[in-house]
Amino acid sequence: MDLIEPITKAQVVAEIADASADGRRLLPVGGRTHLDRGEPIEVDAELSTTKLDRLVSYEPAEMIAVVDAGMRFGELSETLARAGQEWAVDASPQATVGGVIASGTSSPRRLRVGHVRDTVLEVQLVTGDARIVRGGGRTVKNVTGYDLPRLLAGSLGTLGVIVQVALKLRPRPAMRRTVVLDGSIDDAARALATIPLPAAVLARPDRVEVLLEGWPEAVEEQTARARAAATIRETIDDGPFPVKAPWNDRPVVAEASVPAGRISDLLPSAGDAYGALIGVGTVWAGLRSADGELSDLRGRAAELGGIAPVIRGPGGLGAPPPAMEIQRRLKAAFDPSGVLAPGRFWGGI
Amino acid sequence: MARRRTAALRELARAVGPEEVSEDPLTLALYSRDASMFEGEAALVAFPKTVEEIVACVRIARDHGLSVVPRGSGTGLAGGATPVHDALVVVTTKMNRILEIRPADRLAWVEPGVLNLDLGNALRPYGFSYAPDPSSQQSCSIGGNVSTNAGGPHCLAYGITSNHVLALDVVLPDGSVARLGSEAPDAAGYDLRGLVVGAEGTLGIAAGICVRISPLPPSVQTMLLDFTTVEDAAATVSAIIAAGVVPAAVEMMDALITRAVENFVHAGYPTDAAAILLVEVDGLPSSVEAESRIVEACARENRVRTVRVAGDEAERALLWKGRKSAFGAVAQIAPHYHLHDCVVPRTKLTEVLAGVYRITENHGLAVLNVFHAGDGNLHPLLAFDRSVPGTLERVLAASEEIVRLCVDAGGVLSGEHGIGLEKRDFMPLVFTDDDLAAQACVRSSFDPETRMNPQKVLPDGAKCGDHAAARGSDVQRVVESLPEGSWI
Numbered sequence: 001m002d003l004i005e006p007i008t009k010a011q012v013v014a015e016i017a018d019a020s021a022d023g024r025r026l027l028p029v030g031g032r033t034h035l036d037r038g039e040p041i042e043v044d045a046e047l048s049t050t051k052l053d054r055l056v057s058y059e060p061a062e063m064i065a066v067v068d069a070g071m072r073f074g075e076l077s078e079t080l081a082r083a084g085q086e087w088a089v090d091a092s093p094q095a096t097v098g099g100v101i102a103s104g105t106s107s108p109r110r111l112r113v114g115h116v117r118d119t120v121l122e123v124q125l126v127t128g129d130a131r132i133v134r135g136g137g138r139t140v141k142n143v144t145g146y147d148l149p150r151l152l153a154g155s156l157g158t159l160g161v162i163v164q165v166a167l168k169l170r171p172r173p174a175m176r177r178t179v180v181l182d183g184s185i186d187d188a189a190r191a192l193a194t195i196p197l198p199a200a201v202l203a204r205p206d207r208v209e210v211l212l213e214g215w216p217e218a219v220e221e222q223t224a225r226a227r228a229a230a231t232i233r234e235t236i237d238d239g240p241f242p243v244k245a246p247w248n249d250r251p252v253v254a255e256a257s258v259p260a261g262r263i264s265d266l267l268p269s270a271g272d273a274y275g276a277l278i279g280v281g282t283v284w285a286g287l288r289s290a291d292g293e294l295s296d297l298r299g300r301a302a303e304l305g306g307i308a309p310v311i312r313g314p315g316g317l318g319a320p321p322p323a324m325e326i327q328r329r330l331k332a333a334f335d336p337s338g339v340l341a342p343g344r345f346w347g348g349i
Numbered sequence: 350m351a352r353r354r355t356a357a358l359r360e361l362a363r364a365v366g367p368e369e370v371s372e373d374p375l376t377l378a379l380y381s382r383d384a385s386m387f388e389g390e391a392a393l394v395a396f397p398k399t400v401e402e403i404v405a406c407v408r409i410a411r412d413h414g415l416s417v418v419p420r421g422s423g424t425g426l427a428g429g430a431t432p433v434h435d436a437l438v439v440v441t442t443k444m445n446r447i448l449e450i451r452p453a454d455r456l457a458w459v460e461p462g463v464l465n466l467d468l469g470n471a472l473r474p475y476g477f478s479y480a481p482d483p484s485s486q487q488s489c490s491i492g493g494n495v496s497t498n499a500g501g502p503h504c505l506a507y508g509i510t511s512n513h514v515l516a517l518d519v520v521l522p523d524g525s526v527a528r529l530g531s532e533a534p535d536a537a538g539y540d541l542r543g544l545v546v547g548a549e550g551t552l553g554i555a556a557g558i559c560v561r562i563s564p565l566p567p568s569v570q571t572m573l574l575d576f577t578t579v580e581d582a583a584a585t586v587s588a589i590i591a592a593g594v595v596p597a598a599v600e601m602m603d604a605l606i607t608r609a610v611e612n613f614v615h616a617g618y619p620t621d622a623a624a625i626l627l628v629e630v631d632g633l634p635s636s637v638e639a640e641s642r643i644v645e646a647c648a649r650e651n652r653v654r655t656v657r658v659a660g661d662e663a664e665r666a667l668l669w670k671g672r673k674s675a676f677g678a679v680a681q682i683a684p685h686y687h688l689h690d691c692v693v694p695r696t697k698l699t700e701v702l703a704g705v706y707r708i709t710e711n712h713g714l715a716v717l718n719v720f721h722a723g724d725g726n727l728h729p730l731l732a733f734d735r736s737v738p739g740t741l742e743r744v745l746a747a748s749e750e751i752v753r754l755c756v757d758a759g760g761v762l763s764g765e766h767g768i769g770l771e772k773r774d775f776m777p778l779v780f781t782d783d784d785l786a787a788q789a790c791v792r793s794s795f796d797p798e799t800r801m802n803p804q805k806v807l808p809d810g811a812k813c814g815d816h817a818a819a820r821g822s823d824v825q826r827v828v829e830s831l832p833e834g835s836w837i
Contacts, residue, residue, distance in 0.1 A: 013382030061587050061696050063595075082520055084593050092766040111536065117540060118512045137761035137779065139692035141509060141724045143498045143547045144762045144772075144779060145806065146791040150511065159539075171593035196567050196633055218636035257535040261453030279455060281534045306533035321538030323527040326794050329540055333790035346538045 001232045002045035009124075009132060009163050014163070015047060017130035019273035020339045027341050029093035030070060030096030034103035034313070035309040037309065038156045038344035041315040049098050052163055060085060063169040064121065064138055069162045080110065086172045088113035090241075098162040104154025107210060108241055111279050117153035125152060125160030128335025130137025138166045150210040159334040173199075176238055179223060181208040182231040185264050188278045194229040195222050201278040202242050203263075207233065211241045247273045249287030252313035254297055256283040258306035269300040281306070290315035320347030354392050357413040361395050364405035369396040371444070380420065380438045386687060386772045387428035391418075394438045400518060400526060400556040401440060407554070407800075408524040410437040416803050418524075419550035421461060421493030423798070424485045424765040426688050427769030429497065432819050433804045433835050439554060441492045448557070451806035456515055456532055457557050460493025465499075474508070480507035483765070490614055495555045497548030498763035502598035502672070505830040506631075507563065509765070511546040518557035519545055520594060522796035523785050530557055544791055548824070549767045550802040553796040555572075563773030566631035569597070569684065570641050571665040573657040574648045581651045582624035582807040583699040586722045588647035589628070594640045600672050600807040603702075606717035606730070616671035619655065626722065647747035675719040676730070682715060684733035687744050691755035692764035695725040705729045705755045712741040712747040725763035727755065768806045770835060776808050785811035804832040 003025070007010045020331075021024050022134065029035065031050065034150040054157040055076055060083040067076060074093025080086055090107040091100045097336040106116045111150060113119075122136035125148075135148025178294075181191060188203035191210055191239035194277075200211040208230075212222045226232060247253050250273055258266050260281040268275065271293060273286035285308070287293040294308070294315050303307040321327065324347050330347045343349070354372065361370040371377070371394045384390045389754065392415055397403045407724060410417045415437045420430040420717070422442060432438050444460035447468060451457065452475050465486040468479050474555035482501035483489055489499070498510045505508035507513075530542030543649045545552050576582040587600055601619075602625050604608065620624060624647075630640040645656055652795040679686050702718065709716035709731065720728040729751055733740045752762065752775055762779060764773045774783060790813035792799070792806075 026595040059694070061591050062694050063590060064694075104535070106534075114512055115534070115545060116509065117510055127787065131783045131787070134780070134784050135787065138691075138759060139694065139725055139761050139764070141500050141504060141692050141721070141726050141764035142761045143549075143765060143767050145768065145776060146783075146788045147498075147543050147547055148787065148791070150540045151791070153540060153543075155539060156537075169596060174593070177658055197564070197581040214632070215639045216637045217639060218633040221635045235529065238803065239606065255535075257531070259451075259456070259532040261451065261455075262536075266811050281454075301533075304533075305531065307531070307537050309537075318537065321536065323521070323529060325537070326521075326527075326541060327538050328795035329797075330791070333794055334787070336814075 001047060004045055005050065006308070009052065009126065012126045012161055012163055013130050013132060016128065016339060017124055019045070020128065020130060020337045025342055026339055028102070028161045030099030031072060031092065031094040033092045033095040033193060034099055036312050039102050039348065041343040042340060043341065047161060049096060049161065049163065055079060056164060064140070064285060065169060066138065066164065066166045067097055068164050069096060071097050072307070073097060073100060073298050080169060081172060084172050085169045087119060087167050088168055089116050097165060097259070101153050101155050101165060102155060102162055108202065108277065108283065109199045109278065110317055113170065113202070117150045118247055120149040120165055121168050122166035123149040123152050123162055125162050127160040128337060128339045133160065134185060136166070136249045140168055157341045158331060158349060160340065175216045175219045176211070176213045177219050177223065178236045178239055178241055178243055179212060179226050181209045181210060181226065182233055182234040182242060183208050185276065186229060191226065191230060192279045195225050198222065200241060203276040203278055205272055205274065209241065209243055212240040242275055245275060245284070247275055247284045248312065249273070250286030252287040252290050252294060252310045252315055253311050254285045254287060254294060254315065255311045256285060256297060256301045256306060256308040257281055258283070258301055258304040262304040265304055266300055269297045318345050353413050354685055357415055357774055358393055358407055360409045361393065361406065364409060365395055365397050369398070370394070375714045380440065381432060382391050383423045383425040383428060383430040385426050385428040385769065385771060386432065387431045387835055389431040389433045389434040394440060396440050396443045398443050400520065403520045403523050403554055403556050404526060406437060406439045407520055407522065411524065411688050411800055412722050415601040416800055418802050419496065419554045421490035421496065421594060422464070422488050423490040423768065425493060425497060425767065427763065427767045428692065429769035429805055430798060431770055434834050440645070441490065443479050450475060452477060452562070455562055455733045456559055457562050458557060459491050461490060461555050461558060463491045465491060465494060466490050468540050471566070472562055475565065476565050479560055480563055481510045483637040484676065491558055491560070492555050492560050495546050495558055496548070497765060497767040500721065500726065502600050502721060505599060505721065506595050506597045508673045509543060511543055514546050514558065514563050515544065516559035517542055517545055517555045519533060519553040520556050521553045522798070522801045526556070549593040549769060549806055551806055552794055554802060568637040569665070570637050571627065571629045571668055572644060573618070573658040573668055573675040574618045574626040576624045576652065577622070579624045579655060579702055580699050581653070583649050583702070585626060585651040585653065585693060586698065588651060589644055592643050592647060594630070594643050596628050596630040596640065596644065596723060597631045598627070601718070601720055601722035602624070602672070602675065605715070606675055606719045609678040609717065610671045610675050612681060614671045614674050616667045618671055621657070622654065627668060647743060660698045672719065677716060679732050685733050685735050687731045687748060689727065689729045689751055690763045690766040691726055691750065691760050692724065692726045692750060693755050693758045693760035697758040698722060698725060698753045701727065701754060701758050701822045708747050708754065712743045714743060724764065770805060770831060773806055786813060789813040798813050
């Protein structure tokens with residue numbers, strides 16, 4: 001398959017215009033870390049943003065960075081860390097900024113830092129009809145027009161190729177500690193109730209991982225509360241979170257999403273290699289195949305008011321969402337000739 | 350028109366009850382404007398009490414060629430709820446029930462007419478809060494908050510309304526109802542929820558709102574810092590952020606508003622200060638202590654005169670009461686006011702404030718500044734008496750200069766009040782024709798016939814798929830370009 005690697009935004013515009021004229025279909029790609037998300041599709045070429053990788057502007061006092069979408073998350077993180085800040089998404093270092101946003105991949109610390117879409121202040125994209133469009137603005141608050149940044153977050157490249165973004169940053173926590181507790185889901189719920197303001201509480205079948213971050217004295221205060229309430233197996237400072245992700249060793253990983261209080265109702269359908277974010281409602285389930293296990297999980301998630309798209313391996317997204325007509329009209333307006341990843345999105349959009 | 354209205358009135362009376370629809374001239378006049386300077390004209394006003402009744406309102410309006418203008422408490426400041434001719438105003442204030450509070454799911458379902466403060470009060474016994482807290486929270490509704498993506502002092506640390514809305518049951522312009530978003534953390538499809546939040550009622554009516562609720566912080570500290578120059582206060586804000594502290598709130602008040610508020614509330618604000626900062630930090634007790642120390646050190650480096658720490662909850666409430674009553678206090682100075690809402694980069698605060706003082710002085714107008722300094726969200730408030738000939742013209746001229754000043758500093762037109770009628774013709778200052786065409790595509794995807802709150806948000810001429818359309822680049826004065834059927 002052809003790989004197109006534009007080095008300017010103007011080239012992105014030209015490539016999309018050409019593809020549109022020739023009836024070729026393009027798959028926008030960044031660091032290739034989220035390509036399993038979406039329905040399987042065939043395209044004629046991949047349009048890579050990885051050569052659009054400048055840091056456009058970064059003023060630490062504003063806690064905003066403007067970057068080209070092809071910048072790697074690892075490189076951006078290093079730049080921000082030098083000024084004591086972070087873009088709180090915790091993606092793979094190879095992932096591109098645009099890819100993280102287009103795939104809608106939130107951080108495991110979501111309990112504390114929120115959804116990835118809440119960190120995108122401004123977006124510049126090239127639409128399927130080869131227009132450069134900007135939405136949002138470079139301030140932390142903004143209701144100037146419709147919220148295109150949120151529309152693009154999680155759009156899987158089907159409305160436009162994200163070429164530049166302004167990101168809302170936060171101070172990098174002074175200290176970061178993972179406390180591993182004995183127990184499982186019920187103990188995890190207790191940990192959330194007793195340890196004040198954790199960054200994450202992850203339940204695995206045989207343990208609970210609690211992430212604490214902030215000023216050192218606050219982390220010590222939280223650790224003391226954890227010690228009083230549960231049996232601490234180990235504490236790890238500055239380690240990865242989750243400590244281990246055994247669900248990623250399975251051929252299929254689904255990212256189920258249910259109301260936070262319904263996680264324990266979902267877990268019987270989530271197999272034996274899962275990680276559940278307590279207080280959030282995200283459950284990563286490692287499955288052996290995309291057959292019966294996946295449909296069981298999806299069926300149960302739907303009963304609980306949620307979804308279970310696959311994020312690694314085969315299996316696609318799942319049933320179409322409500323208001324499909326509006327979704328189709330958006331696709332038709334932003335990508336009228338269907339150049340950009342047609343069929344990849346929910347409902348076959 | 351008259352016959353159309355009579356027929357619609359008859360059907361509405363059947364659908365929502367004869368007491369809940371009105372063509373009485375006094376009612377129509379009351380609902381012909383919101384809290385902005387803009388007046389319009391309502392054809393009919395309806396007060397639905399259920400989702401089904403909202404659906405009936407939208408369908409009946411469509412059948413009779415009336416547009417629909419959704420309205421909450423009417424506290425909006427940009428004319429977003431001001432009806433422009435032939436409109437049915439759908440008022441949601443009678444839908445004011447909190448339907449469910451589900452701490453385990455960290456969410457609550459409310460009807461759109463629930464007041465922001467009432468929700469906060471209902472959540473407190475559960476140990477939870479709803480983070481967005483506009484200054485009008487005693488009177489503004491959650492539905493209106495959704496419509497304008499409202500903010501408030503505590504958005505600095507906790508984020509705006511959109512971050513706290515999980516799902517919306519929306520009555521769409523065609524009269525169908527869809528749940529956008531989800532009680533779960535992620536939803537399928539494009540983020541239509543995110544589009545409806547902040548759309549100022551142009552994409553549908555939020556008939557049911559599922560909000561995220563957050564645990565109350567275990568500890569809170571509120572500090573009042575006073576300065577002899579605005580520059581020192583602004584530099585303190587930047588220093589706090591640079592030190593890695595994001596306080597829960599950082600509010601600034603300048604000399605004139607501080608004096609007006611002190612007269613009104615007697616909170617013990619220093620009336621001889623050039624500027625005061627109200628800073629709140631929250632979290633674990635030890636982190637509150639650490640952050641308070643940093644805030645105080647930053648203030649001392651920037652020549653703070655006094656640091657007053659609220660000793661108890663009563664004192665804290667009093668300090669906040671001063672801030673939240675600021676707009677009421679303005680009545681002592683002049684009978685009318687026009688409140689701006691632009692956001693600028695935090696580092697440009699001093700420079701933009703100096704410009705605001707210069708502009709208002711040139712136009713001979715009184716200006717008071719009380720605003721969300723941590724977010725760079727300015728609220729210059731022009732106080733005036735519109736009965737004095739020529740005053741309104743001066744206010745509008747100064748307003749346009751302030752908007753341009755903010756945009757030139759890299760800012761945006763509105764942080765939390767919205768575009769409405771007030772700023773739609775300023776949109777080309779910050780967006781290209783292609784940008785606006787894309788926004789028009791969003792609107793037409795929801796509402797192909799522009800039935801919902803027409804003439805708001807986007808300037809005339811912004812059309813989906815019409816990116817080559819030539820439009821004048823010069824921005825007309827707001828007063829000259831208001832749509833027919835509205836005036837100022």
